[in-house]
Amino acid sequence: MPENSTTPEGTQVIVMGVSASGKSTIGALIAGALGVPFVDGDALHPQANIEKMAGGQPLNDDDRWPWLAVVGQTLAESGKSGTGMVIACSALRRAYRQTILDNAPDAQFVHLHGSRDVLAARIEGRSGHFMPASLLDSQFATLEPLAEDEPGCVVDIDQTVADIVAEAVENIRAGESSTRRN
Template sequence: MSAAAPAPAPLVVVMGVSGSGKTTIGTLVAHELQVEFIDGDSLHPIANVEKMASGTPLDDDDRAPWLEIVGRTLHEHGERGDGLVVACSALKGMYRDQIRSQAPAALFLHLSGSLEVLTRRIEGRSGHFMPAALLQSQIDTLEPLAGDEDGYVLDINQPVAEMVREAVVHLRELVTARS
C-alpha cells in the first residue's frame, strides 16, 4: 500500500476590511503553512495608493488591475507548487471572482470583527495609507463569502495565537477536502 500524496500547498487570500489583521494573521498563517506571504497592498498600482491616501475610496475600475495582479501572483505560485498567502481586502464577491478567474484554487480566509474592534485597531496604527474615516465605506461594501467560495470566516475578537491555530486547521481541512 502506498502513502497518500501530500496535499498541495495552499493558495490563500486573507480578506477583510482595513484593520482586521490581514497582514498580521496572513504572515503567521503563512509561516505555519510553510509558504510565502505577500501583502496585497504592495501590489496596488501607485495611483490607487495615492487615491486612498487622499481619503477617496477606490472604485471597481481602480481595483480591476490590482485584482488581476493578485490573481496572477497566486496562479504563478500555484503553478510552481509553492503555495502562497496574500492579504487582500477582496470585499465583494465579484472581486473574489476576478481573483479566482486566474487562481481557481484560491481559498479565502475572511477576518471578521465588529466596527468597534476595527476602529480601535485602525486608530492605533501609524504609517498606513487607509484612514479610519474610510472604514465604514469598506464595511458597507463587504459581501460575505458565498456558498460557491471555498473559505472560512474567522472571528478576530480572540487572541492572535488562537486565530492562527483556528485558521490553519480550517485551511488544511479545505485543502484536504479538495485533494
C-alpha cells in the same frame, strides 16, 4: 503525523476582510505556519491607488479590477511553481473574489470578521498606514461577507492571534470548500 497536519503543495490562500481586521499580521503568521511565502496585497496596488487612498478617497471598481487580476495571477503563479502563497487582500465583494478565482481557481479565502467598533479602534491605533479611519465605513458598505458556496472559511477576530491563526490553518489544511461560521 496526522494527515491534515501537512500543507498541500501549491496552497493558495487569500486572507480577506476590511481594513484593520489583521489581514497582514494574520496572513504572515498563516504563511509561516503553512511554510509558504506571504505577500501583502497592498504591495501589489499601483501607485495611483495608494495615492488615492492616502488622500482619503475610496477606490472605485475601475481602480480595483487591474489590482485584483494581479493578485489572482500572483497566486496562480505560486500554485503552478508548487511553492504556494498567502496574500492579504481585502476582497470585499464577491465579484472581486471571483476575479481572483478566475485567475487562481484553487485559491481559498480566510475572511477575518470583526465588529466595526473593534476595527475602528485598531485603525486609530495604527501609524504609517495609508488607509485612514474615515474610509472604514466605505469598506463596511462595500463588504459582501464570504458566502457558503465560496471556497474558504470565516474566522472571528475577537479571539487571540494564536487562536485565529490555528483556526485558519486548520480550515486551510482540511481544504474546506464551504464557509464555517463561529
